[in-house]
Amino acid sequence: AQSVTQPDIHITVSEGASLELRCNYSYGATPYLFWYVQSPGQGLQLLLKYFSGDTLVQGIKGFEAEFKRSQSSFNLRKPSVHWSDAAEYFCAVGADNQGGKLIFGQGTELSVKP
Amino acid sequence: KAGVTQTPRYLIKTRGQQVTLSCSPISGHRSVSWYQQTPGQGLQFLFEYFSETQRNKGNFPGRFSGRQFSNSRSEMNVSTLELGDSALYLCASSLGPQGASSPLHFGNGTRLTVT
Numbered sequence: 001a002q003s004v005t006q007p008d009i010h011i012t013v014s015e016g017a018s019l020e021l022r023c024n025y026s027y028g029a030t031p032y033l034f035w036y037v038q039s040p041g042q043g044l045q046l047l048l049k050y051f052s053g054d055t056l057v058q059g060i061k062g063f064e065a066e067f068k069r070s071q072s073s074f075n076l077r078k079p080s081v082h083w084s085d086a087a088e089y090f091c092a093v094g095a096d097n098q099g100g101k102l103i104f105g106q107g108t109e110l111s112v113k114p
Numbered sequence: 115k116a117g118v119t120q121t122p123r124y125l126i127k128t129r130g131q132q133v134t135l136s137c138s139p140i141s142g143h144r145s146v147s148w149y150q151q152t153p154g155q156g157l158q159f160l161f162e163y164f165s166e167t168q169r170n171k172g173n174f175p176g177r178f179s180g181r182q183f184s185n186s187r188s189e190m191n192v193s194t195l196e197l198g199d200s201a202l203y204l205c206a207s208s209l210g211p212q213g214a215s216s217p218l219h220f221g222n223g224t225r226l227t228v229t
Binding site: 032034036041042043044045046049051090092096098099100101102103104105106107 | 118145146147156157158159162164169170172204206208210215217218219220221222223
């Protein structure tokens, strides 16, 4: 069955510290991978996407993610977290033959300590 | 360019009633997808429309339906509301028809509360 797992429900980091949010997927076809961020009361904003090619992808707001096929992982990283990064982060997987249907992980809530 | 617009932002309904939610996609986007977000189930795909045709459907009962108009605007309808239908309903648009390679752009959602 297709699934996305985000093992960490809640993470707290200090401002200025590095961040890594984990994402593992199970998907039969060649996956398209996404990270979205959601602030309270808002919709989802696309941070970055991976379709093919270079396994390290850069996104907005200084985020990057690395696709590791052997580990079925697509972890999100940021070298220095800002207080404004506090939000919920969702990893998602899709495929061309699935159109707009994405499978989302349960999300990781990020808190940032001053 | 204006983003995805969902109306209304908040809605309170009573069990047994029906509700219609509206979504206006980004100009030029022809695909509209709907998602339900709840604390327990997370984000779940409802359905997708492209060029007025339903292209994909999630595992929701027939009480959930949708449609798309020729201007790509979309509506979703939930009939015979149940308490468990309380959720944030998110609409997303994309250029289409490239499938997942055309990323989704989400609206801010409609918060439906069923009492």
